[in-house]
Amino acid sequence: MRPSLARTAALALALSAALVGAGCGGDDDNGGSPPDRGTMVLATTTSTRDSGLLDALLPAFEKASGCSVKTLAVGSGEAMELGARGDADVLLVHSPADEEQFMEDGHGASRKAVMHNDFVIVGPADDPAGISKAGDAPEAFAEIADARANFASRADDSGTNAKELELWDAAGIKPKGSWYIETGQGMGETLTIADQKDAYTLSDRGTFLATDNLDSELLLEGGKGLLNPYHVIVVKGDDLNTACARLFSSWITSPGTQKTIARFGVAKYGEPLFFPDAPA
């Protein structure tokens, strides 16, 4: 049972209209609760969970769509594995090169830009490698390698890890040695280990801001090379909850949700954690 595109689009429209209405405080009767559309599995990255964004978005989607969402927060690599195996209905991931491969392999029905945040290089406050004056990220990485200052790598095939390896590549360095610490764990754990070991690391801004008890400081930010774009991918396959996946894809790129994303985190951190990317 696959609903037609037109029906999905109509539903999504009604849905975003209802949400925008609710967002404006108009709590009028808008036709009762939606039908139960079953469970949808969303495979996404630890960064969207750790930052608290999902908790802020999903309840509204569940309420409006009648889809109950089961979230698996894993690395982008595993999220796409789950999708390819048919264990996830929809993906929210940030590893563009792998995503393009995923679409090329025919696993995805659609892929849309949702939002971006940026990567930052954090490290010990005294900055032993002196990277805060570096022009861009590859230059900073080269300085870290030259100084053989500790660097903590996630080494877990995540989107952040893919970005880090890309930057080493751009710096023309193959990181190796006792200064290069591979944790094999998520961003929060890796930030903690980096902090304890006086190491530099590459983090998405959101997780760095949301992780408590760190003495590490933000040493380098900005530059096109540090952008971190997220896409929503509807997985192609039989026996998947494609109806909910399509609804989710339309909903998260709708103007109302995009506004919520732009506002998220401002109250707590004084700056937004994510910037909406869906064309209005």
Place this chain on the structure above:
Amino acid sequence: MDPVEDVLGRSALVSVSATLIALAIGVPVGTWLALARIRGRAGLAVAVNTGMAVPTVVVGLLVALVLWRSGPLGDLDLIYTLRGMVIAQVLIATPLIAGITMAGLQALPPDLAEQLRALGANRAQLVVRLWLEARVPLLAAAMAGFGHAISEVGAATIVGGNIHGQTQVMTTSIVENVGRGDFGDALVYAGVLLALAFAINALLTSVQQRAAAWAQS
């Protein structure tokens, strides 16, 4: 990821050292709890038995808080090291070994200790004799302590950090492989870990059964 033999060696090194240290602490403590006639013995026995059930991840958290750079023993630089992991596993295995030792000695005939004393045994001779009588449960205590230490992942992750080339052990590699969706490698590591547990327990069991047979002859 490190070569599997490096990771295996690290797991064996950490858990065998932890078990040996835990035996050196747990057997005397368990013996004392079984034999001492003091007030509050029941309370201490409850404490040891509770220690057998403390989740390893809780032990890991407490040890990490102490070894943390900002913690009371932060200057020792033990966080994210194999030594730190040994400390955590000693704390995990010791209550098990003490508890099983206590139960094993209490299961001996109650008048045995008195007979030995009547025969003129001093305290050291008495304890050694009782350990020999209880060698089967004592070996079971060693196996239980080792089994708990080698299989735990919570403390190894928090205190060790799963750092490649330094503190990655079998259990934390399995978790990491699953995390990256690599179930094939995870299964290989799981198989190797099972083989290590089997080898060490086979050795201890053969000693134990020989000891049991000798007792009956």
